[in-house]
Amino acid sequence: MSNNLISVNNLKKSFGGLKAVDVQELSFKKGELTSIIGPNGAGKTTFFDLISGFQSADSGEVSLKGKNISSTQPYKIARMGMVRTFQLTKVFDRMTVIENLLFSGSNINNDSFLKSFLKLNSQKLYESNLKEKANQIMNDLNIGHMADSYARELSGGQKKLLELARSIINEPEILLLDEPLAGVNPKLAEDILSLITKLSDTGITILMVEHNIEAVMKISERIVVLAEGSLIADGVPNEIRTDTNVIEAYLGKADE
Amino acid sequence: MTSAKISFRLIFSLFVTAFSIYLVFLLNPDGAPRILLNLFTFAGIYGLSAIGLNVHFGWTGLLNFGHASFMGVGAYVTLLLMPHAAGREGEVTTTGLPFFAALILGIGAAALFGLLLGLPAIRLRGDYLAIVTIAAAEIFRLLVRDLESITGGVYGIINYTENFQKYRPLFIDNFSENLGFSPSQAWVCLAAWVSIFITVLLLKRLSDSPWGRALRAVREDEDAVRAMGKNAVWLKLQSFMLGAGIAGLSGVLLAFNYGSLETTVFIPLLTFYVWAIMILGGVGTITGPIFGSIIFWVIISETDRLAYLLFENANGQQLAGVRFLLVGVLIMFLMIFRPSGLLGKKEELLLDVK
Incomplete structure (x- = not known):
């Protein structure tokens, strides 16, 4: 139990009569690269919202590093080291790419009104270190040439990259990626996949919701399958590939 | 983003502003300086208020339609802390704080009001916040009207201008005499523009x-x-407080410009004027509202003159109608020509609120 970074107990959420999430027990170990798959409407994004605090569960418990975070504010969860991205990419459109990164990388102490008003040297030093880090990450992700463009001018794929860059600038322990490959061309998808693998290799725990099964099978260490809010399968890619429940969930029951 | 583009915007704004001031001279062959002083006083005060509103809307995206109440809180708290007379009987309060102490407390009170209003309201988004703020501003105004024993209610507050006018330097008197100005208004005008200067620097x-x-x-x-670990609510509250404080300062200046203060000053129309000024000047800019304010006040104050020249035989009621038609046409013309305001960047066109 102790090496479980995130564990979920009896987590339930419904919208009206619709049961969005109903998960008995699920936990994620440190360093794992896990994919969450399932047909449309399976509750994958709601599951992410519940564990990252963006929605509150009807009942049940989520714990992060042994702490119950069921009713913790999203920003506090993020500060505990669990950072998420969004299915519909949320970049700061009317800020430049570098500003997007600087904002995300700077800590709350650096953002304070008083420090900004006094323009202390410590803040200037912090900012210049941050800028270096941001440049490094932008170059790693091939968006360095766009540093001074407004984020709204980026292509869909570049926005995905920017969102990823923004999520990793603070070196999170856990990354929740909500469809990192959606609407991205195959070449860029390759790049993003290898980036995700690389991040996983550095020890970051990654949970990923993704529809691209081929990609999921290729990079995941573990796959969790949700259907109609419930957990129907959990295992290594090869097990999932042949699991009858999973095939039924995607293709429907075979007529007898 | 390039500096050439910025300077074009600046030159264009300066040109339009200069042209509108020239229009004042053209339309008022005699007495132009006095009209200009009045215009610049209002432009300074409203411009300052619009700069505060820009912190809310332009920087933080908060749809605040209760800006008049922040101005009102600043004005009422400052005046009531100083020697003044209030109410139907003109009950005189001779004791009170000196001007600057009262002013600082007034600005602080406006910021605090921003915080108190923000605490429950700021979790709302977009248009919901707009509805709550406009309602809160009306509640404030009606409350002030009904608390007659303190605020003077509908009879208002008088006899407070001396608190500020006693600091008036001598050169203003000399200067005003030569140009036929009211020295007390010239002093308020100077204070308004100094306040703008300091606020812009800040x-x-x-x-x-x-x-x-x-x-x-x-x-x-x-x-x-x-998701990036930042407390958005606290950031919004800070923005609300800063903008409200700036509005409070402009409210005090407005009170000193009028010479007597009553609640009808802070009707929602005041908020809408400030919004118009901010949008004309450029949402999200710092100095834009200054230009916006001058042009707005030229349009407001000179359209009746213009209407009179266009339709010599019309009566007063007809002229009033034509006047607001002209106000609308001129503002529309400016917005079509510069949709992001005089100084606004096209890339940051902010009129779409989520």
Whole structure:
């Protein structure tokens, strides 16, 4: 139990009569690269919202590093080291790419009104270190040439990259990626996949919701399958590939 | 983003502003300086208020339609802390704080009011916040009207201008005499423009800072701000307090310009004037509202003159109608020609609120 970074107990959420999430027990170990798959409407994004605090569960418990975070504010969860991205990419459109990164990388102490008003040297030093880090990450992700463009001018794929860059600038322990490959061309998808693998290799725990099964099978260490809010399968890619429940969930029951 | 583009915007704004001032001279062959003083006083006060509103809307994306109440809180608290006379009987309060102490407390009270109003309201988004703020502003105004024993109610507050006018330097009197100005208004006008100057310096310092950057991120996407571990609610509250404080200062100046204060000054129309000025000047800019304010007040104050010249035989009622038609046409013309305001960047066109 102790090496479980995130564990979920009896987590339930419904919208009206619709049961969005109903998960008995699920936990994620440190360093794992896990994919969450399932047909449309399976509750994958709601599951992410519940564990990252963006929605509150009807009942049940989520714990992060042994702490119950069921009713913790999203920003506090993020500060505990669990950072998420969004299915519909949320970049700061009317800020430049570098500003997007600087904002995300700077800590709350650096953002304070008083420090900004006094323009202390410590803040200037912090900012210049941050800028270096941001440049490094932008170059790693091939968006360095766009540093001074407004984020709204980026292509869909570049926005995905920017969102990823923004999520990793603070070196999170856990990354929740909500469809990192959606609407991205195959070449860029390759790049993003290898980036995700690389991040996983550095020890970051990654949970990923993704529809691209081929990609999921290729990079995941573990796959969790949700259907109609419930957990129907959990295992290594090869097990999932042949699991009858999973095939039924995607293709429907075979007529007898 | 290039500097050439910025300077074009600046030159264009200066040109339009200069042209509108020239129009004042053209339409008022005699007495132009006095009209200009009045115009610049209002332009300074409203411009200052619009600069505060820009912190709310332009920087942070908060749809605040209760700006008049922040001005009102600043004005009422400052005046009531100083020697004044209030109510039907003109009950005189001779004791009170000196002007600057009262002013600072008034600005603080406006900021505090921003915080108190913000605490329950700021979790709302977009148009819901707009509805709550406009309602809160009316509640404030009606409350002030009914608390007659303190605020003077509908009879208002008088006899307070001396608190400020006694600091008037001698050169203003000399200067005003030569030009036929009212020296007390000239002093308020100077104070308004000095306040703008100081506020612009303060905001310039803040806008490029990590704090200003955080506010803009809140404007763009609150959820993403939260996902990055930042407390969006607290950032919005800080923005609300800063803008409200600036509005409070402009409210005090407005009170000193009028010479007597009553609640009808802070009707929603005041808020809408400030909004028009901010949008004309350029949402999200720091100095834009200054130009916006001058042009707005030229349009407001000179359209009746223009209407009179266009339709010599019309009566007063007809002229009033034509006048507001002209106000609308001129503002529309400016917005079509410069949709992001005089100084606004096209890339940051902010009229779409999420």
